Amino acid sequence: MTATAPPAEAVEASAESAPRSGLRPWLSRHPLAAYALRRFGLYLIELWGALTVAFFFFRMIPGDPIQTLIQTLQQNYVYNQQASAEVIARYQHEFGLDGNIFTQYLKYMNNLILHGDLGPSLINYPTPAQNVILHSLPWTIGLLGISAVLAWVLGIIVGAVAGWRRGKAGSAIITNLSIALSHVPFFFVALILVYVFAYSLGMLPARSAYDSNISPGLSPAFIGSVLKYGLLPGLSIVVIGAFGWILSTRMLMVPVLGEDYLTYAEAKGLKPWRILTRYALRNCYLPQVTAFGISLGFIFNGNVLVEQLFNYPGLGTTLVTAIQQLDFNTILGVTDMAIFSVLTAVLLLDLLLPLLDPRVKYWK
Structure with missing residues (x-):
């Protein structure tokens, strides 16, 4: 009795059904995890x-x-x-x-x-440089971080409405105003605000971060003082930043308005505001989310001129003082923090975008 070889199709089927072990087969079955590992390795490099x-x-x-x-x-x-x-x-x-x-x-x-040691700081010897940076960091995050978020939210809302109502007089005024003011430096607007509200009207303080007569703490008096002293520098950043977001959002919104799915949504009888927020804006905010994440990384640099103008104790003021005194440890600390924050923001966005939008696929 002679044995016969199994058919070739059976051999191939058994080979395919055999369990595959190891890192590479596992990564081939999980493309998103493979992409995340590759992206994290590139981030470290x-x-x-x-x-x-x-x-x-x-x-x-x-x-x-x-x-x-x-x-x-x-x-x-x-x-x-x-x-x-x-x-x-x-x-x-x-x-x-x-x-x-x-x-x-x-x-x-x-x-x-x-x-995690940067060495001693020259501008505040022998205090470690990381302590000097951490002392200035909350002021920069509080001023520039909150201002960046407000500018982004305001710019997205106004820019979406301006693009949705294109051809209207209000949309034209907002668009032209954004084109004219989106590239104006922050410090120029800050100078105008200081002249008007601090020196002419005397309504708001022009320098420092809080009233020196109030002890720092979580008391309502100190918090109110911080908000009052940070209003002018924050407003100078919000005004110019919002105009840039308005312009870019409108630019993304206008081409979307001619898509068929919006016409279909309108034919179904959906309200215009629902079409704008649930359909049109949803396909425009992804590039803005990416840009916003990168801009958040840059807040660790601080807006040097704005902080210098208002004598604000943030990272920008610390960086200028460190450069003047050749404090390499503090300079490198601020620079390294900016590098880390920007690259980390880009990494998180690369990992989150495929989850936010199924059309975004970076893996093969």
Whole structure:
């Protein structure tokens, strides 16, 4: 009795039905997870590359921060004579400036990644640079973060209505006004607001973040003071930022209005406001969500000129002071935070967009 070979179709079917194990087969069965892993790996490479470029760029700035620190200490009568070589060597080691530039780079990345340590701050020695940054960060988030959110929401709403009612007089006025003012610098609007509301009318304060006579805390008096002092700088950012969002939202809205699904929705008897919010605007807000996420990352830079104009104690003011005194640790800390926030915002958007819109598929 001779054995006969099974048909080729049966062999192929059994091979296909056999369980496949391992990482690659699992990733092939889960394309979204494979895309997320690839995107996260690319994010780590981008983050490392950006931090490396920032480190070497600021290390090439001419100047000696140690001599700047010693001169500051001499002016404050801490030193009465020239600093010795041992003192200079100790400061160089403490600030991570000893050895060649590659040794400094390895030491800096080791402290940053493993310990979260940026080193001491020159502008507030011997306070660590991360503490100086964390002290300024809430002011920047409170001012620029809330202002960016308000500008985005206002711009989306007004821009959608302006695009929906295109051809009307109000829409034309808003569009032309947005074109004219969307590229005006924030600080120019801030100067106008200060002149009108602070100096001419005397209604609002022109400088600082809160009343110095009130102790910081969660008391209603302090919160009201912070809101009052932050109204002018926040308003200067909201006004100009909103005009930019109005213009871009209207630009996205107008081409959508000619789509067949809107005509079908109108033929079904749906109300115009429902068509605008549930159909037209829904297909326009995805690019705006992407742009908004990236813009939120940039708030960690702070609007330097606005904060300088109002003497606001945010990251912008801290960055300017650090640059003036060659405080490399604080400069790199603010820059690294901006890099991390922008790249993280882009990563989160890349991961969320396929979930928000089924048409968006980055994986194969």
